[in-house]
Amino acid sequence: MYGEEESDETLVERAGHGDRIAASLLVSRHSDSIFRLCRRMLTNTTAAEDATQETFLRLWKSAVNWRPHGAKFKTWLYRVATNVCLDMLRRKGRELPEDAAPERADGSLSAEASMVAEEARLAVEAALARLPERQRLAITLCCFQELSNTEAAAVMELSVEAIESLLARGRRTLREALSSRRDDLLEGIRS
Amino acid sequence: MTEGKSSRGPDNEAGRSDARAPLSETELDALLARVSAPPASEALKRRMLDDHYAVAASAVRTHPRLREASAWSSAKAAMHAGWAAVVRNAAPAGAFTALASLGFFVGANDNGPIDEAAYLYVASAFSDVTDDVEEGSIWAE
Numbered sequence: 486m487y488g489e490e491e492s493d494e495t496l497v498e499r500a501g502h503g504d505r506i507a508a509s510l511l512v513s514r515h516s517d518s519i520f521r522l523c524r525r526m527l528t529n530t531t532a533a534e535d536a537t538q539e540t541f542l543r544l545w546k547s548a549v550n551w552r553p554h555g556a557k558f559k560t561w562l563y564r565v566a567t568n569v570c571l572d573m574l575r576r577k578g579r580e581l582p583e584d585a586a587p588e589r590a591d592g593s594l595s596a597e598a599s600m601v602a603e604e605a606r607l608a609v610e611a612a613l614a615r616l617p618e619r620q621r622l623a624i625t626l627c628c629f630q631e632l633s634n635t636e637a638a639a640v641m642e643l644s645v646e647a648i649e650s651l652l653a654r655g656r657r658t659l660r661e662a663l664s665s666r667r668d669d670l671l672e673g674i675r676s
Numbered sequence: 677m678t679e680g681k682s683s684r685g686p687d688n689e690a691g692r693s694d695a696r697a698p699l700s701e702t703e704l705d706a707l708l709a710r711v712s713a714p715p716a717s718e719a720l721k722r723r724m725l726d727d728h729y730a731v732a733a734s735a736v737r738t739h740p741r742l743r744e745a746s747a748w749s750s751a752k753a754a755m756h757a758g759w760a761a762v763v764r765n766a767a768p769a770g771a772f773t774a775l776a777s778l779g780f781f782v783g784a785n786d787n788g789p790i791d792e793a794a795y796l797y798v799a800s801a802f803s804d805v806t807d808d809v810e811e812g813s814i815w816a817e
Contacts, residue, residue: 503732505725512721520716534720541724545731602710609707628708660698663707667699670707 493558494551501548512541515559518630519566525625526570528614536573540566556639563632563640567622574618605670612662620655623648 491510499507519540524533543565556564613621619641626637627648634652638645663670699707 500728500732505728508725508728512724516721516724517715520720521713524713525711530714534717537716537720538723538727542727542731545728549731605707606710606712609711613711624708628705629711629713656701656704657698660701660704663704664698667703671703 497544497548497551497558500545501551508545511544515562516541519562522563522566522625522630523570525613525629526567526622527573528610532573532577536566536569539569543569560636560639563626563630564642567626567640571618571622601669601672605672608663608666608670609659612659615662616655616658620651620658623651624655624659627652 489510491507493511493514496507496511500511516537520533520537523536523540524530527533527536540562544562613624616624622641623637626632626640627634632640634645634648638648641648643651
């Protein structure tokens with residue numbers, strides 16, 4: 486048997502041969518991060534679930550004849566997820582509605598503070614959603630998914646310099662876009 | 677934060693900030709840190725594993741070794757039934773045994789051999805239920 490110490494590549498190969506345990510381990514290891522990536526790109530939970538499921542469906546289909554092609558598995562999976570998200574964004578344009586309701590209440594905050602914090606979250610998500618796709622993706626990968634610039638460059642198939650440029654432009658746009666509500670937003674952080 | 681981030685500008689150290697000035701890099705980082713996203717739901721994870729079953733079953737159905745086997749036509753129906761049962765989590769060991777009783781996992785039958793590689797290929801898809809089935813009863817030499 487095998488377990489947590491097994492490499493992703495080995496698990497993919499075994500999942501490709503119908504091994505349910507290997508597939509379960511891959512889902513356990515990567516589904517949360519892929520879902521979060523899709524959720525942040527698509528700003529809609531239902532669409533993010535569809536995109537995550539589609540990403541793993543492509544994984545299962547590729548696993549049958551899995552070849553690493555030189556890329557780390559995680560990089561390959563992120564690349565698939567980003568392509569799925571970009572396809573959905575282009576197909577549905579800006580029609581994807583943003584989630585309106587808070588996903589979780591923070592029990593440590595008062596009702597008013599929770600509302601202020603939630604408004605701050607929605608404002609930042611809305612500003613992120615207005616960024617050009619590639620800037621949003623670069624910020625999502627580096628700021629939220631905690632990929633290094635080098636890893637993000639591999640996912641987006643760009644140079645590190647291009648990633649740094651996208652990050653700088655995206656962050657500048659966000660700083661400017663959010664400045665008109667800075668006191669309200671920062672109040673949400675302090676509360 | 678990660679390596680190679682753009683250089684950060686100085687924070688506004690005044691008590692109440694200028695609403696027209698862009699946020700500082702630190703303020704932006706603090707706001708971004710509040711944009712949490714939940715983990716994948718258990719229902720979504722189950723759907724993804726169901727997809728795995730479906731893809732694996734499809735791969736088995738089109739596996740060249742099995743296509744060549746003349747027993748394929750009868751085995752195909754059993755495979756459909758077996759996989760459907762497993763996906764529904766309905767008596768998986770029973771489904772496995774049912775396939776065995778139809779001769780699917782038998783090394784040789786009247787119509788020709790289904791070789792060991794094919795057996796192993798299919799059995800790996802059922803790796804979670806094989807412990808429930810005594811191998812000797814399904815693997816007739």
